[in-house]
Amino acid sequence: MTDFVKFLLIGLGSGGAYALLALGVVVVYRGSGVVNFANGGLALFGAAVFYETRPDLSDAGAVAVATVLTAVLGALIHLLVMWPMRHSSPLARVIATLGLLAAIQELAEHRYGTLVKFVQPVFPAGSVEPIEGAAVGQDRLLLLGTTVVLSAAAWLVYSRTRFGLATTGVAESELAMASLGWSPNLVATCNWAVGGGLAGLAGALLSPITGLSPTALSLTVVPALSAALVGGFSSIPLTLAGGLLVGVLESEATRYVTAPGWATAVPFVVIIVFLVLRGKALPLRSHLVDRLPRVGSGRPRARLAVPLVVLLAVSLAVSGSGWADAVTTSVTYALICLSLVVVTGFAGQLSLAQFSLAGVGALVAGRLADAAGFPFPLALVAGVLATVPVALLVALPALRARGVNLAVVTMGLAVVISSVVLANPDYTGGAVRGTVVPEPEIFGLSVFATEHSERYAALAFLLLLIAAWAVSNVRRGRAGRRLLAVRDNERAAASVGISVVGAKLYAFVLAGAIAATGGVLMAFRNPHVEFGQFDVFASINAVLLSVIGGIGYIGGAFFGGPAAPGAMVQNILSNWFDIAGWFTFISSVVLVLVVVFTPDGAAHENARGIARLGARRAAHRSRTGKADPPEGAPAAGDPPAADGRTDRRAVERVTPMTLELRDLTVRFGGVTALKDVSLTVAPGEIVGLIGPNGAGKTTLIDATTGFVPGYGGQVLLGGEPVDGLSAVARARAGLTRSFQSLELFEDLTVEGNLRAASDPHGFDAYFLDLVRVEHGPLPATASASVDEFGLRDVLDRLPSGLPYAQRRLVAIARAVSASPSVLLLDEPAAGLDEASTRELSALIRRLADEWGIGILLIEHDVSMVLSSCDRVVALDFGTVLATGSPDEIRVHPGVVEAYLGSGPDTPVPVTAEDGGRPAAK
Structure with a gap:
């Protein structure tokens, strides 16, 4: 009992720090609607300022300077990044904060390195014994008291003052508050400053306890977000309780759970279970659908792809091992980015655990090759298959959580997988030896990256092409229509018989398998497998790269992968600039700029450029009398349709x-x-x-x-x-329905909307679509509804480009297409x-x-x-x-x-x- 009380009190101290950080998250969310994943970076900034100013100032002075400067940084983040993004989706703003977190952490690592720096204590040393034998440090209790006082003050401010009421009003309706004379921008700026100040204060008070560690302080965002999640990102008392709960569970697990990593994992498991129980399988009618990044058509562009493949092959043949290693890095990261295209771009589920899933594949494949002598191809397949149940586990919260909540949960799961599995010597081959893989061979040909780097790069690129081809098929088939329908509107998808649960599970499984392929390739690059590369920050970096490339486009993976650290872009730029140590920071800054100015990524801009070029070409051919056939015209070899319509025939009564x-x-x-x-x-x-x-x-x-x-x-x-x-x-x-607000699938064409409703619901599509794409005519009921509602001329149009009356017809036609x-x-x-x-x-x-x-x-x-x-x-x-x-x-x-x-x-x-x-x- 004494130990229980002792660790309870210790946990309350650390829980107070988490609650203080979470309080900053809640304040920012209440004032601007943004879930600030950069909160850990702000705490790191505050700790760094305290560390730098402490030799010249008193304890109180250094803490005050750290708090004020971090508050200023929070206000600048809002004014320079978040305010220009005020009309962007919550997902885009979350990704921007992830970029800011990565940038601040990278700067701190440049300044302080990766080793922990000792920081002079703020609170008095010594301990107290509330009961005999249960001594606890005064600093923990004083930190807890500080948090409770600040939480009470924040509750009073936001529930009793005009500023607090204005903050609530701005969150409800900026336009209404502006009409009453309140500036939404000013209110949000003040809240970002307050949230930043709280994070800076937490960093300054926490750093003497944990030391100044860029990685550890950045990771405090995970328990802080978990605590804020308990409070629904709005309730200050519940957030305080959530922070204390996380701290206590973490502390008690340290005492009573001996398995490595579980002390870190237990609090997040409890929070995840809490969220899943509180969530809903389908969103309520009041749920607002986020505007997500645009998605590509998935059609392969042979004219563009073939020359690039040839160019890459030639470069591997004539360049040295340095370039081949850069290509391999590009390809492995591209596979992780491709997995994010599936789960986030197509299915709309933001996952921050993709590198953790890659690590599971690497672990299984590496251990089987090392301990059981599995050949490389068999180990690769086994690693991918073993990742499937783990991907299903990661997917389970997505059945009850959405949007930012899901991002927080998957980030917590990434920490769990990393601490419990990938950092556990019992699983990785021991603390000394680890996992040592044999030289990989394919049909007797060595592809060992150390000796034959160009062969290994070519093999990795071939696997990427196969994965991209499969994803392209999925995007254009029944499975892809289901994913996009669920991404656009879960309620509407369910109303036409699409299993939301099935689509989400499939997206996570397919994405997990692709990520595992990349993880296995990373593992076998060197004889000794380094599992530390599969941490949560690698997952965050993969999301950033995917957004830069275009997370809704298959081509986005081919843009994002080469932009990874140590990949092709860095290899090329290093010939002119010494940027090796700054590349991650530069990538993070570029990410923020991309999200602010071109949120759909490089692949989208490339597609727009190709479309403009095609339009000019078509106009030229039209002037010269050599016009291309119109969009949607049947290609040579397509079966002729009677009367030129898609499967036009009488429909039997329902x-x-x-x-x-x-x-x-x-x-x-x-x-x-x-x-x-x-x-x-x-x-x-x-x-x-x-x-x-x-x-x-x-x-x-x-x-x-x-x-x-x-x-x-x-x-x-x-x-x-x-x-x-x-x-x-x-x-x-x-039994089907229409919706008062239409609820169309905005990322599918009119034909895609009708096909999504009339497609067979069999599970076979999730397998068959990987290897082929059906190009059959519209089902009879859907075809008849096209004629009944006069939609034949707009089948290839997106609903957003149609007049309002026609959009209403599409909504009814979609319901009718379900027979x-x-x-x-x-x-x-x-x-x-x-x-x-x-x-x-x-x-x-x-x-x-x-x-x-x-x-x-x-x-x-x-x-x-x-x-x-x-x-x-x-x-x-x-x-x-x-x-x-x-x-x-x-x-x-x-x-x-x-x-x-x-x-x-x-x-x-x-x-x-x-x-x-x-x-x-």
Whole structure:
């Protein structure tokens, strides 16, 4: 018990430091919406300033100078980097802070090296014994007290003062606060200064305890972010509790867990479990979708690739081993970057654990080659396969966490893998000998990098080409459409039957396998495997390189890899400049500039240049009478389509099924959104659902389609209850929906949107797409919906380039392409003019009459509902107010009073559009 209390008190001291760092993270997030991964770098800066000024100043003076200068640095980061990026996605801003973290750490290592520097203590030496035998240093307790006092002060400021309320207001709406006379820029600058000052203070107070170590102080961002995660990046008391929890768990694990690395890992495991339990499988309706970097088409460009391959081969043949080593470094980093293209560029999941996964592949392959005598090819395959379950483990948090939260979790997992596995001598072959791999051979030919560097570089490049070819196939196939759909909008993907869970797991597994390939190649470059190269900072650097290259483009890996330290770019520049020691710092600065000015990376800019060149070429050929065939024209050898359309044929009526809701009840906390709502939608019938805002109409659709779990009552489809089915399973069963806000897959063309909804849902695509791409015609239902909605001329367009009315048609056509038996439309005519609304009404009527689809129509345009529906249900305050024919609803006293706004005796005009019925007012 004495030991437990002793380590508890020690943990509270270190936890106080983590909480103080986390407090700076929370302040910055509350004021600007940015999760500051550079917080560890700011703490390092504060510690460095304290170390430099301590000989000339008092303790208090040095701490004050460190705090003030770090506050100034925080304000400058906002003004020079974050404010110009205020309209960028949260992901882009997070990546910018990662670049700043890498730059500050690199500068510190230049100044102080990698060895720990002793720092004079700030707090008095000595210890206290709260209970007998449990002595703890005064400095830990004083650090804890400082944190508690500052946390209390921060809570008072942000909950009781006008500045705190203004900070909350700016986070909610910059425009509203600007209209009240507050400058969002000034408020954010002040919060960045406060957050920076807190980080600098934490660094100054922590450095006498830990020593001045650039790596260790930079890594304090991991427990700080974990603590902030507990507080939801907003709650100061919960953040304080989270920091103390991390510190206590870390300290107790040091005492009671003997396995190497677990003392560091245990707190993050607990935090990850907490986050997973708190998260949701699908985001809520209020979830805002981040704008992510653009993605490429995935089409191979042979005219560009072949000359580059030939040039590289010639350079390897005529250059020395130095150039071959640079090529190998470029290729291995390019493989890690390619894995990030898959998991982050295509699937939208920011992973900071890719180098850790590479290390797992290197560890397994290296140990099998060393201890079991596996030949290199077999060891490579075994290393890749062994990484798959670890990649699945890393992917599990992605099923419940998204965006920045996921980045924090994967960063913590990288620390866990590095400390528990890759730094554990029990796994790596012992502290003295380690892992020594034999000379790799392929079919009896030695490719040992030390003796045949050009052969090893050629082999590595061949593996990169194979991986890039496979990823290109995935991007253009069914699997790629699923990944992009999930990246763009998880709710919309689920609504057309795409398994969000399956897509995310596949992205992490494929990315992990590619990263493991790169890791094995890194391991076998030298006889002695160095596992220290697979740390969390290497993963961060890989993300930076991928963003510089273009994280949404396969070509981005070919741009990012050569920019790695020791790779081709550095090799070339070293011929003119002595930049060996500064290359990582330069890369970090370039990353920040790229994210600010060209966030889509070099590959995107290259693609734009090629597109402009192609446009000029096409214009020239047009003037000379030699125009190229139009985009989308069938290539030679393609099967001819009757009437020139894609698989144009009559579509059979959908499988008839009736939707029935029985006493549907939905509660959110103490609020009842729906109460005992019952209705039916028969095949080929249109049922209108009307009611004022807040009546529960969209909630009814959400519950019916599986997006609101835990409701009361029953939902039956075709007479069978579907209450136990997920949103994905209900969509596959024939129950689909549209969204009021469209929720299109913006990175897929119109055709891609329709294919994503109509593609077969088989798991085989995840394997077959690696080796081939299907170029078949659109499925029959999707093809018919193209003609029904008049989309034939815009199939190759992105939705963002279409007029609003046409975007609405694409959203409905996508839902129809899934061949639903029942279709739930959520305000499909919102924002349309009168003519477009009439056309849409006629189109919806045809879907019911000719396709046999049962339709539940939510719409505020009462004229449209009354003219096109067979029956109408009116909701008010979550309960059914009336059910009947359009004529009955038109004159129902309760409906008129609650919603229509005119008395039943009020004469209303009859219009042709209403089919002879009086038009509602």
